[in-house]
Structures are given as C-alpha cells and as structure tokens.
Amino acid sequence: MKKLRAIVLIATLASVSGCATTNKDPLEGLNRGIYKFNDVADRYAMKPVAKAYKAIAPSPVRTGISNFFSNLGTLTTVVNDLLQLKFAQAFSDAGRFVINTTFGVVGLIDVASMDNIPKHQEDFGQTLGYWGMGSGAYLVLPILGPSTVRDASGLAIDTVTSDPIQYLHNIGQVRTYYQVRAVQLLDKRTQLLDATDLVDNASIDPYAFMRDAYLQRRASLIQDGLVPQELLQDEFEPADEDVPAKPAASSSNNGETVLLQSVTSVDKAEPGNMAAVVVSESQAVESIAAPTLDEVDALAFEATAQPEDVLPPLLEQTSETGDEMPVVEKEAAEVVAAIDETLMALPAETAPQ
Numbered sequence: 001m002k003k004l005r006a007i008v009l010i011a012t013l014a015s016v017s018g019c020a021t022t023n024k025d026p027l028e029g030l031n032r033g034i035y036k037f038n039d040v041a042d043r044y045a046m047k048p049v050a051k052a053y054k055a056i057a058p059s060p061v062r063t064g065i066s067n068f069f070s071n072l073g074t075l076t077t078v079v080n081d082l083l084q085l086k087f088a089q090a091f092s093d094a095g096r097f098v099i100n101t102t103f104g105v106v107g108l109i110d111v112a113s114m115d116n117i118p119k120h121q122e123d124f125g126q127t128l129g130y131w132g133m134g135s136g137a138y139l140v141l142p143i144l145g146p147s148t149v150r151d152a153s154g155l156a157i158d159t160v161t162s163d164p165i166q167y168l169h170n171i172g173q174v175r176t177y178y179q180v181r182a183v184q185l186l187d188k189r190t191q192l193l194d195a196t197d198l199v200d201n202a203s204i205d206p207y208a209f210m211r212d213a214y215l216q217r218r219a220s221l222i223q224d225g226l227v228p229q230e231l232l233q234d235e236f237e238p239a240d241e242d243v244p245a246k247p248a249a250s251s252s253n254n255g256e257t258v259l260l261q262s263v264t265s266v267d268k269a270e271p272g273n274m275a276a277v278v279v280s281e282s283q284a285v286e287s288i289a290a291p292t293l294d295e296v297d298a299l300a301f302e303a304t305a306q307p308e309d310v311l312p313p314l315l316e317q318t319s320e321t322g323d324e325m326p327v328v329e330k331e332a333a334e335v336v337a338a339i340d341e342t343l344m345a346l347p348a349e350t351a352p353q
Contacts, residue, residue: 024138025211031140035207038145042189047196050189064108065187071100071107073121076162080122084130093120121221125154129222138211143185146214 025031054062074097081090096112096119104111113119128150129135136149147155159166165184168177199206 024215026137027139031138031211032207034140034142035210038140038143041143042196046185046189047193050186050193053186054190054193062187062190065183066191067100067104067110068107069184069187070110070119071097071104072164074100075164076124076158077120077122079162080124080127080158081120083124083127084122086122089120092117123151123154124157125151125218126222128154129218135215135218138215146210148215148218151218 074093078090078093078097081087081093096117099112099115099117100107100110103109125148133150135151139147139149139152141147141152144155165177165180168174168180199209
C-alpha cells in the first residue's frame with residue numbers, strides 16, 4: 001500500500017512538471033548547494049575509492065561487473081520499450097537479455113554485442129517525455145547527481161517496478177541489497193573518472209556545463225538521437241556580426257606585403273629554421289606576377305643610365321669659397337644685379353620714385 005501511494009505521488013509530481021517553463025533551472029540556488037555537497041563527497045570519498053578499485057581490480061573483472069549491471073538494466077529497457085510501443089526494439093532488447101544471461105554467464109560476458117545486436121537504453125523518464133510530458137525544473141539529487149523532476153520521478157518508478165536489485169530488499173535480503181548497490185555505485189563512478197576530469201579541466205563553470213550536457217543528452221535519448229535546436233545554443237559563443245571582418249588586401253599591395261612579411265620572417269628566424277624560411281619565401285615570390293618584356297627593358301635602361309644623364313646637378317660649387325649655391329638662386333641673383341645696374345644708368349628725372 002505504501003508503494004502504491006508513493007507511485008501515485010510521484011506520478012502526480014511528474015504531471016505537474018509537464019507545464020512549460022521558460023527558465024530551465026529555477027532551483028539553481030538549491031541545486032548549486034547540493035552540487036557542492038556532492039562534489040565534496042565525491043572528491044574525498046567516492047573518487048579515491050574508485051581510483052583504488054580501478055588500480056587494484058584487473059580490467060576483465062571490472063568489465064565483467066559492468067556487463068552484469070548493464071544486463072540487469074536491460075529489463076527496465078524492455079518494459080519501457082513496450083510502454084513506448086517500440087515492439088521491434090523490445091524484442092531485440094529481450095533477446096539481448098536472454099543471450100547474455102544464458103551464454104554470457106548471468107551477464108558477465110556481453111555475448112550479444114559480439115553478435116552485433118544493438119544495445120538501447122530506455123527508462124520511465126524517457127517514456128514520460130516520449131508521450132509529451134515536459135522535463136520540469138532541473139534538479140540535482142544527493143549522491144546521484146543531475147536529473148529533472150520528470151526523470152527523478154521516472155527513476156523512482158523504475159526502481160520500484162522493474163529493477164531486479166530492488167527485489168533483494170523486498171524479500172528481506174537487506175544487507176545483500178546494500179552491498180550490491182554499493183558495488184553498482186562504485187562501478188558507475190569508475191566509468192565516469194575520465195569524464196569528471198574533463199569537466200573539471202575544460203569548463204569555467206562545471207555546474208553549468210554538467211547541467212547543459214545532461215539536458216542535451218536526455219533530450220537526445222527521448223528523440224532517439226535528435227536534440228532540439230534551443231538546447232544547442234552556446235551562451236558563450238559570440239554572434240557572427242560581432243566578429244570583426246578581416247580587411248581584404250588590395251592587389252596593388254600584394255608585392256609589398258609579401259616583401260615585408262619576408263623581411264620580418266627572416267629577421268625573426270632562428271638558425272635552425274632558415275631552410276623553412278627560404279622555402280616559404282620562395283613560394284611567396286612565385287605568387288607575384290612576372291613582369292612583361294617592356295618592363296624588363298625599362299628596368300635595364302634605368303640600371304645602366306648614368307646619374308648625370310638622368311638628372312642635372314642641382315648644386316654648383318664655387319672654386320674660391322667652396323660654398324654651395326643652388327642654380328636657381330644664382331640665376332635670380334644675376335637678374336636682380338642686372339636690374340640694379342640698369343636703374344643706376346638711367347637719368348635721375350626718368351628714374352622711378
């Protein structure tokens with residue numbers, strides 16, 4: 001009777017979560033507090049034990065334990081396949097369970113994967129989403145980690161109805177139940193060692209990273225591999241119009257740009273990298289258009305011409321003082337002197353006043 005009331009309460013809570021909300025994390029303050037608790041517990045208790053288990057237990061042993069719990073979870077997948085009317089997938093998953101339980105020694109060996117039988121993962125939270133129920137608010141569970149109101153409700157229902165480990169508790173094997181749960185939790189934490197290290201090293205805000213990754217993954221599972229576009233938006237990605245466009249270099253400056261880059265690269269090049277610089281500069285020179293025959297003739301004429309044939313001397317040196325006077329200034333001085341002499345030679349009555 002207590003289980004029935006719990007299921008009804010969870011179903012009611014899940015139905016309330018079906019209302020659409022614009023804020024995907026309205027309980028962020030509470031969630032961050034639980035996240036910090038989980039992080040401390042994981043850092044000082046669960047993660048060191050998982051690392052020790054991974055270092056001590058041989059790889060075949062760890063693989064066998066993972067296969068065992070994965071095979072037990074197939075029963076939950078089969079039940080939710082039927083609830084989602086995926087009958088072909090339910091038949092395939094049921095076949096996996098039978099093959100691994102019999103030929104795989106109660107699931108320690110994944111014989112079905114050797115036979116290329118696909119593996120699926122379905123739970124009651126996905127079933128609720130499949131039939132159109134919203135995920136509700138994002139929720140961080142103690143020890144268990146990220147979830148939503150809908151997924152937490154589905155987890156409780158799966159545990160009560162289709163989890164074989166729960167039956168150990170139902171028949172009175174309480175100690176065995178907790179031992180098996182502890183091994184299951186240890187196995188799951190060992191599988192996530194590399195993933196948690198990646199989150200801690202690559203994310204500025206691990207909480208936000210974990211939240212977005214979880215929501216995207218759950219949406220993908222519900223839609224069989226498709227993710228809604230709104231969940232793929234990156235809040236840290238700058239808009240396209242905010243990125244400054246690179247100015248296009250004009251064709252007339254291509255040669256100058258290449259030459260400047262060549263000089264800079266040669267100045268900064270190390271002795272051991274001169275060969276690479278020569279190769280890169282030779283490729284750059286080849287990209288410049290070759291001059292025409294007329295341009296070559298003009299360049300040759302300018303190179304062979306004498307300076308005095310091209311431009312007249314601008315300065316003249318006096319033999320007595322060695323001072324230099326421009327040609328234009330000397331001619332102007334001579335003109336002024338001639339005018340003075342002419343004015344001196346005129347009669348006084350005709351001279352200008």
